[in-house]
Amino acid sequence: METLHYRFEHGHRALPATSAAVLVGVVGSGNLEVLVEAAPLDGACAIDITTAAVGFGATWQAVVDDFQQRWSLADARIAINDMGATPAVVSLRLDQALENLLGGAP
Incomplete structure (x- = not known):
């Protein structure tokens, strides 16, 4: 297992502090789950990844950058x-x- 951490400063779309966390997907063979929640991070977005596919940091970086x-x-x-x-x-x-x-596309 590998754990990766990414932090993006100065985002423009704050999640409502009162919003409930959202969980999508199922951890299983060849799949994943994503949990998103509001957090007081001074305008930042923190992404923590735990993955069974070790050695794909550059790929993860590209995916989260795009996101x-x-x-x-x-x-x-x-x-x-x-x-x-x-x-x-x-x-x-x-x-x-x-x-x-958020109820819609970007």
Whole structure:
């Protein structure tokens, strides 16, 4: 298992502090779960990833960079538990979680 941590400063879309956390996906063979919750992070978005696919830090960096570029989250904490999902599935689950939380696309 590998744990990766990313932090993006100065997001523009703050999650409502009163919003409930959102969980999408199921950890299983070749899949992942994403938990998104509001957190007082001085305008930052923190993403923590626990993955069974060791050695893919550059790929994860590209996926989370793309995600943050689309959503520009602030005061948000995201936890990803991964069992080998493809980058497309990761992006899909992240977008699904935010659409559930915010009620629409970026």
